[in-house]
Amino acid sequence: DTAVSQTPKYLVTQMGNDKSIKCEQNLGHDTMYWYKQDSKKFLKIMFSYNNKELIINETVPNRFSPKSPDKAHLNLHINSLELGDSAVYFCASSQWNNNEQFFGPGTRLTVL
Amino acid sequence: QQQVKQSPQSLIVQKGGISIINCAYENTAFDYFPWYQQFPGKGPALLIAIRPDVSEKKEGRFTISFNKSAKQFSLHIMDSQPGDSATYFCAASMSLGGGATNKLIFGTGTLLAVQP
Incomplete structure (x- = not known):
């Protein structure tokens, strides 16, 4: 039933590590986003993908690399984690031509 | 120009009272103004949204008032209930050519506490 899901919900890691967050939506939307809280x-936009194409990249460090294997999935890979990366990361989705964005439950990333 | 200013930062209202949260924007190209509700540990949930061609939109106990000339919009929660206690975010976005969906520019949030 979950519309936008993210895994994991919590992520605790050491500085310098590489980690990934996964997002999936079952709403049939063609546009997905990553926000950082x-x-x-x-809340601030990081990336937006439409039909697997990068549309918005909000001057996020190169250590952050989104990947969209298909319209229903948008993953976020973070290299060389820093203390300042600690935040809650939200995935969202919408339909092209429709501003209504639906958010996932978030992933709380803690970098020690 | 891309900012959305939100006030107050926090708000305490008695049960049954009216909660009012205000937002202001600068960019006149914004054409979609949603309000999101966020409970602790959860993602933001779309509550109600308005476009600048109307001055007011009501859904149940929630009303958006929109003043295009003043570039301001507000959320009114009538008959506030303890279950409304949450953080509320206003946001704005603009349409790009070709119907592109856009990033949301969020306000800084208002922590609402409704006392029983």
Whole structure:
């Protein structure tokens, strides 16, 4: 039943490690997003994909690399994790031509 | 120009009262203004949204008021209930050519506490 799902829900790792977060949506949408929510709860767009093509890249460090194997999936790989990467990462999806974005439950990343 | 300013940062309302959260924007190209509700440990959930061709939209106890000339919009929660206690975010986005879906620019959030 879950519309937008993310795994894992929690991720605790050491500085310098590489980690991935996975996102899947079963809403039939063709556009997916990654947002970052910092410790002050500020939400900011990172990436957007439409039909597996990168549409938005908001000056995110190169250590972050999104990958969309198909329209229903958008993964986020992070290399060489830094303390400042600690945040909650949300995946979202929508239909092209429709601004309504549906968010996943989030992945809380803690870098020690 | 890309910012959306939200106030207040936090709000305490008595059960049954009216909660009002305000947002202001600068970019007149914005044409979609949603409000999201976020409970602790959950993702933001779309509550209600408005486009600038109308001045008000109501869904149940939730109403958006939109003032295009002032570049402001607000969320009113009537008959506020303890279950409404959450963080509320306003947002804005603009349509690109070709109907492209756009990033949401979020306000800074308002933590609402409804006291029983």
